[in-house]
Amino acid sequence: MKVVKEEFGSKDNQTVFLFNLINDHGVEIGCINYGCxxxxxxxxxxxxxxxxxxVGYDTLNEYEKDSYFLGAAIGRVAGRIKAGSFELDGHTYSLAQNENNNHLHGGIKGFNQVIWDAEIIESEQEAAVRFTYLSPNGEEGYPGNLKVSVTYTLNNKNEFSIHYSGISDEKTLLNMTNHSYFNLSGDLKRDILNHSLMIKSDKFLELNDELLPTGEMLDVRGTAFDxxxxxxxxxxxxxxxPQNKLAGEGYDHPFLLNTQHNNEIVLKDSESGRTLTIETDEVGVVVYSGNQMKSEGVIAGVPSRKYLGICLETQGLPDAIHHQQFPSWILEKDEEHSSKTIYRFGIENN
Structure with missing residues (x-):
């Protein structure tokens, strides 16, 4: 097990580093300290x-211009917050409105656009990088000085884990995720339309025209959401x-998980034989099938287009601050948030 560190570029007079986590079986994770x-x-x-x-770019410049949040850590809050505002203890906070009138994925400069500190952790059975960042009080409109860490760990069982943690000196909001677009065909040889997905979920959230939850939880039975x-x-x-049509012909929907850390999400590509099993502490997963990707430009030598990758964003339910029936992602003062998602890479046994 090892971590190989190299320069990836520079931004604001700071060096951005690429960390390659490599296990004894040749599985490799590449990550940079810009946006984790x-x-x-x-x-x-x-x-x-x-x-x-x-799905990933070859250069830092491409990531700086990216509008798809490819591979990035998302925060302080993943997903949309209606009208870019929320109330805590009688005080109204106004956030950056970076998608129409709503707040999306942490704002104009979310966690995906900052340079994080990084620490390499190596052992015989694991290789890891711990990224840390201090989000100052008022950043993008959020209260509290928030200390956050995102730790990427690869082991010799071909398991990759992401551990999120955060603590704030004021009551605030925190709902982090990772926005990787998976494509198990390998090197983007095909789109993901023939991938199969299994989710242990009986309900998904209905969305309105702004892709915000209406508050209704719909039964998946007998639908394309089952x-x-x-x-x-x-x-x-x-x-x-109508919900598939609304999302731009596909999925951009939160699903409520029936179970945690119990093979609850499995993605497969029968042609390559690859499987990806995801287990998490989180209550939900947002499935986004890349419906909004545009047919312009090139990503890693492949023409950009719809359905080039699928996001499986484990997280709390979007816009929960406006829906009391949803599990809360309010973070109390001096209370540590912690969550973990595990990705297991395998081969399908025919």
């Missing part, structure tokens, strides 16, 4: 070919369900 961005995940297919299974036995992504793209 995961640039690559190298895993084998059924024939032993090692290829990248996430992933309980596995479903090909393309079935949601061609679905006539």
């Amino acid at each position: 961005i995961i640039t690559k995940i190298i895993t084998p297919d059924k024939d032993g070919n090692f290829e990248n299974i996430v 992933f309980t036995s596995g479903r090909i992504i393309q079935t949601g793209v061609i679905s006539e369900h």
Whole structure:
């Protein structure tokens, strides 16, 4: 197990570093301390070919211009906050409105656009990088000086974990996730429409025209949102369900998980044989099938287009601050937030 550190570029007179976490089986995770961005995940297919299974750029300049949040840590709050405002203890806080009138993924300069401190941690069985950042009181409108850390760990079981933690000197909000776009075909050879996805979830959140939760939790049964036995992504793209249409022909929806750390999310690509199993502490996962990706430009030598990757964003439910029936992501003063998501890379046994 080892971590290889190299220069990736510079921003604001600071060096941005690439950290390559490599296990004894050749699985490799690339991540940079700008936005805690995961640039690559190298895993084998059924024939032993090692290829990248996430969508990522080759240069820092491309990440600085990126509007898709490729591979990034998202915070302080993932997803949308209605009208870019919320109330805590009788005080109204105004946030950056960076998507129409709403606040999205932490604002104009969220966690995905800052340079984090980084510490390498190595052992015989694990290789890790711990990223830390102090988000000052008032940043993007949020209260409290918030100390956050994101730790990426790869082990010899071909498991990659993300541990999020945070503590604030004032009551505030915190709901972090990672925004990697997975494509198990390897090196973006195909889109993700023929990937199959299984989620242990009986309910998903209804969205309005602004992709904000209405507050209604809909039953997945008999719909293109039923992933309980596995479903090909393309079935949601061609679905006539109004929620699939609303999302731009596909998915951009939060699902409530029935269980935690129990093989609750499994993505498969039958052609490559690759599987990705995700387990988490979080109550939900946002499934985004890349519907808004544009057919312009090039990503890692491949033309950009819809459905080039699928995001599986483990997190609290979006806009929970405006829905009392949703699990809260209010972080009390001096109380530590901690959550963990594990990604297990495998090969399907035919």
